[in-house]
Amino acid sequence: MEVMVFSVGLIKKVIVAIKTLVIIVMAKYLYLLMAVIGLIDFINKILSMTNILSGFIGKAVNVTFVTLLIAGSMVWSTGGAKAQVAGSIINPGFEDQATGTDKKVAAGWLPYEQGYKRVKAAHTGAWGITLQSDRSNPGTAGAYQRIDLQQGEIKPVQITGYIKGDRIVNQAGGWFGASLYAEIYLQDGSVVYWNSVPNFGTFGWRWIGFNTGTLAAVNQPIDHIFLVPILGDARGQAWFDDIAVKEHEPGVGVVTIMFDDGELSTYEEALPAMEKQGWQGSTAVITEMVDEDGFMGWEQLQALQRKGWEVVSHGITHEDLTTLSVNKVKQELNNSKRQLERKGLVVNHFALPFGAYNAEIMALGTKSYKSVRAYEQGSNPVGILPWEVKVHGVTTATDSATIADWVNEAKNKGQWIVIVYHKIAEMGDDAYFTTPSDLEEMLQTISDSGIEVVTYNQGWEKFGAL
Numbered sequence: 256m257e258v259m260v261f262s263v264g265l266i267k268k269v270i271v272a273i274k275t276l277v278i279i280v281m282a283k284y285l286y287l288l289m290a291v292i293g294l295i296d297f298i299n300k301i302l303s304m305t306n307i308l309s310g311f312i313g314k315a316v317n318v319t320f321v322t323l324l325i326a327g328s329m330v331w332s333t334g335g336a337k338a339q340v341a342g343s344i345i346n347p348g349f350e351d352q353a354t355g356t357d358k359k360v361a362a363g364w365l366p367y368e369q370g371y372k373r374v375k376a377a378h379t380g381a382w383g384i385t386l387q388s389d390r391s392n393p394g395t396a397g398a399y400q401r402i403d404l405q406q407g408e409i410k411p412v413q414i415t416g417y418i419k420g421d422r423i424v425n426q427a428g429g430w431f432g433a434s435l436y437a438e439i440y441l442q443d444g445s446v447v448y449w450n451s452v453p454n455f456g457t458f459g460w461r462w463i464g465f466n467t468g469t470l471a472a473v474n475q476p477i478d479h480i481f482l483v484p485i486l487g488d489a490r491g492q493a494w495f496d497d498i499a500v501k502e503h504e505p506g507v508g509v510v511t512i513m514f515d516d517g518e519l520s521t522y523e524e525a526l527p528a529m530e531k532q533g534w535q536g537s538t539a540v541i542t543e544m545v546d547e548d549g550f551m552g553w554e555q556l557q558a559l560q561r562k563g564w565e566v567v568s569h570g571i572t573h574e575d576l577t578t579l580s581v582n583k584v585k586q587e588l589n590n591s592k593r594q595l596e597r598k599g600l601v602v603n604h605f606a607l608p609f610g611a612y613n614a615e616i617m618a619l620g621t622k623s624y625k626s627v628r629a630y631e632q633g634s635n636p637v638g639i640l641p642w643e644v645k646v647h648g649v650t651t652a653t654d655s656a657t658i659a660d661w662v663n664e665a666k667n668k669g670q671w672i673v674i675v676y677h678k679i680a681e682m683g684d685d686a687y688f689t690t691p692s693d694l695e696e697m698l699q700t701i702s703d704s705g706i707e708v709v710t711y712n713q714g715w716e717k718f719g720a721l
């Protein structure tokens with residue numbers, strides 16, 4: 256009997272070990288395969304093509320494919336690096352030198368592949384680390400630490416840090432520049448690989464990171480995380496400092512209802528439907544289009560604000576910011592805000608045209624906005640970062656049952672959902688329109704669920720990382 260129990264346990268352990276290995280190997284070869292057949296480029300091309308096809312006020316189709324599930328090939332050593340208190344991180348600012356070593360080694364941080372150096376270059380304090388892969392043998396460099404969480408229930412975990420870069424470029428076959436990379440071990444031993452948006456080029460200190468609550472694959476409590484500030488198969492030099500891991504309690508689900516592009520139907524159709532429920536909506540406005548045929552005018556936008564609605568900037572021209580020069584991007588971000596403010600509108604957030612972005616756009620955008628919204632589909636956990644707010648985009652394929660599913664998920668997971676509509680009309684020239692009667696039915700579905708409806712900024716104030 257005892258032997259049987261022991262054997263079953265052993266077999267289980269072996270199965271878990273094999274499963275883990277298979278996941279690691281599969282993930283690794285999936286990436287290699289994708290790289291080899293140019294699938295990543297291909298996806299980017301499809302996305303940009305769809306963007307072009309959807310026309311000038313082309314609605315966001317999807318985001319530029321920037322965050323990749325990547326593979327780990329690391330054999331982790333946890334000796335001396337295990338955080339002592341659940342959820343804590345040792346030496347997050349690299350201020351402490353590891354005992355019995357030279358000052359280039361930080362307490363708590365082990366070398367990842369080509370390793371790191373503790374140096375006097377800091378976002379705060381005196382010390383940080385620098386990553387630079389060997390010029391004669393370029394590869395991946397990093398530092399890592401194991402963070403034990405041993406969660407009893409699913410809780411979102413915010414992983415952030417500050418990064419500075421000097422001429423960072425991917426090598427052939429490289430894929431994620433400098434970023435925060437994590438291998439997230441779930442309760443059953445399966446692993447989720449994720450990294451923040453990759454950072455390239457030369458830039459000053461910027462905040463980066465992600466929230467595990469945004470990852471659908473993190474569908475059970477987290478046991479532990481290997482956290483790696485990384486220069487992944489890239490040339491150049493990166494500096495990291497002030498790494499933070501913050502676990503949040505689930506929130507109370509809320510919903511924001513948003514109407515993109517500032518079309519006239521927002522005022523003529525959406526406003527009365529929202530008023531009927533006693534709710535305030537939010538609208539993302541293209542400033543160049545204000546007062547144009549088919550779009551709201553300044554007086555209508557001001558009237559919306561008086562009624563408690565929120566105006567979000569959607570840029571001046573609705574051009575894909577990833578195709579513009581840095582100066583043009585700054586104009587789109589800053590001048591659109593100024594134009595709206597000059598008309599008395601309070602603007603706290605930006606919605607990216609086509610949802611397209613890269614690390615530089617996000618870093619520029621979050622200087623003048625509380626958040627920069629892309630168009631990735633999903634819900635927002637507590638501790639959502641300013642560059643990772645997700646939406647549920649409504650198309651002609653969306654019905655009340657879909658809305659009910661989204662709302663239930665927000666309630667069950669304690670998350671904030673942002674439902675985005677475009678034109679409210681009987682007819683449209685693409686998939687981004689909703690008939691007035693469908694809108695009314697969908698709003699009724701939301702009302703019946705009893706979930707609280709808030710504006711975008713109210714949602715951000717409850718769920719956003721500060």
Ligand SMILES: [Zn+2]
Nearest residue numbers: 314515516608
């Ligand atoms: Zn738009």
